[in-house]
Amino acid sequence: SIFHPEASRVAQLAAGGKKGLAQSIFQVGGNGGTAIGPLLAALIVLPHGRLAVLWFAVAAIMGALILTRVGRWYKRVVNNISGQRRKVRSVVDHLSKRRINMALAVLVVLTFSKQFYLASMTSYFTFFLIDKFGVSIQYSQIALFAFLAASAIGIIAGGYIGDKIGRKYVIWGSILGAAPFAIAMPYAGLTLTIILAIIVGLVISSAFSAILVYATELKPGKVGMIAGLFFGLSFGLGGVGAAFFGWLADIRGIYFVFEISTLLPLLGIVAAFLPDLKKIDKE
Template sequence: MTNNNTLSEPLEKTKTIAEKTVYSILFTISLSHLLNDMLQSVIPSIYPLIKTNYHLSFSDIGLVTLTYQLSASLLQPFVGMYTDKKPKPYSLAIGMGFTLSGLICLAQASGFYWILLSVMLIGIGSSIFHPESSRVAHMASGGKRGLAQSIFQLGGNAGSALGPLLAALIVVPFGQSSVMWFSLVALLAIVILYYIGNWYKGVAVSKTKAVKIPSEKHHSLSSTRVSVSLAILIVLIFSKYFYLASITSYYTFFLIDKFHLSVQASQIQLFIFLGAVAAGTMAGGPLGDRFGRKYIIWISILGVAPFTMLLPYANLFWTTILSVFIGLIISSAFSAILVYAQELMPGKVGMIAGLFFGFAFGMGGLGSAILGKLADTTSISYVFHVCAYLPLIGILTAFLPNLEVKKKKAAGI
């Protein structure tokens, strides 16, 4: 009798963890995502400064983004695949250590190649952070996976919005060396991630000791249909992040060129857009949980097209208004896409998170490099005219299966 009680304790603990939404961990990992992405967003925020200081072309700026995004993307699927099999609770804090090193190097960089090395280190930190932190959000979701990913993504988007604002207040007035102050934020994040690592370790140990709890519901789709659906999702990520690359890397230049704004004023405009992205993020996950992720993906990608096509022709007032609508609508897609993909391949949380975060960063980097070259050969205004049509690719969402219906049929409902 005593032995049965002893054996049942870890099982009950694991079931409780699996069934209960752990909001304290969700909001803590969201805070760490805020800090991480705030530090990451310092890179594009100082582009006008380093472009002037080092006499860089738009192609050079694109190469900086490409270096960062590739280092932030290529490792992510491999990190996710590895930690699916062997969880590494303290890898989050280690990843932030790479980011800390990159920030210190960036503050002291004296040339273009030092800048490339700095952003590469920051990118490596991001490649370790995102798959594992997404897994933590999944573990703490209690089954509310869309809500959990939205809370997690909210932190990241809020951090991305804060980065340009802090850069406008700190880096632009005080110069490149002031980036060093952001290393204090990285140190704070390391402490928070160590705390999360302790919780993560406790859950991982409990699961290995306990009898396995029932797995997530599987769909009845064939492997071919799953592969095609994943390919469609990747194309949708391409359209979303290729467009976002035009905003995050070149929106300030577009505003300076078209409306003759100051660097600080253009950073405030970027903050407004990224703030709208942060606000819209929270809606995508819960709405996907309630109405179906396919519909949210459809609305988020294709639905933003009218606004992106109007943006290049608007005056400053309407540019601001349109940027808010674009940010609100397009930001709801990623949480829905990520959870949809994880439902397509149950049990591959880390690999899917790494693949999609990695591909998103990779597309952002590739997009920035290509658009930088295009801006050099044409104009920054032309870039925004071309990118305006990318969301039309969202029509491919029509070919995605409705997983909620498939699950009900598989369950005999």
């Protein structure tokens, strides 16, 4: 988890004015790995046993080698910047401290709704498919891969669109926009359930890079602190959400968990309280 705040700073330094897209590219690495996990479990681990997991360590070693080059580049850039700092007009110059803090609180609520819903999907979607439709473990894992792969694509799309039209609209549309599809999912047939899951993954995952870059614009010069806060919330809420829904599933069942969790994207309505930083930047 210590890796993510500083990596976000590196991504924004390399952004070239496209912070949303840069943040999305960084995040899609992790989400892409998460997405391919169930597929690899179905195709490699289940047929060959748990020792097959050792082969995946090769990816970690390759990542460490690549990061040594990134670290050297980052050091050069930081050294060049250190003596050239000057006052730059911020997109939040016209906002009061109270308005900025309220906007950050709204982003925390949105992160809660998104991460709790994703915790429900990533932890219990496979069990839901097996319980309701009687599909095999391999089929359920492939269906989860489809949802997570759509989420990875959504991250890239959200960053790119946020740079073009403004991050507030991506945040609002991605979380609230996923609500009708999520709400319909528990009542659909097998094929439609998977289609709806793909749409939800594509839409709702476009929010996080937009949320993170929007938050760093609210607190200019504090990219590491803000990235640490929101990545910490993301990981922490995901773990809490998985535990909470597991406790709830033991009491009321998997189907009830899905009915309740599909209401979470409705919290996206609070994005209406976010100031439009794109307009402020043009004033």
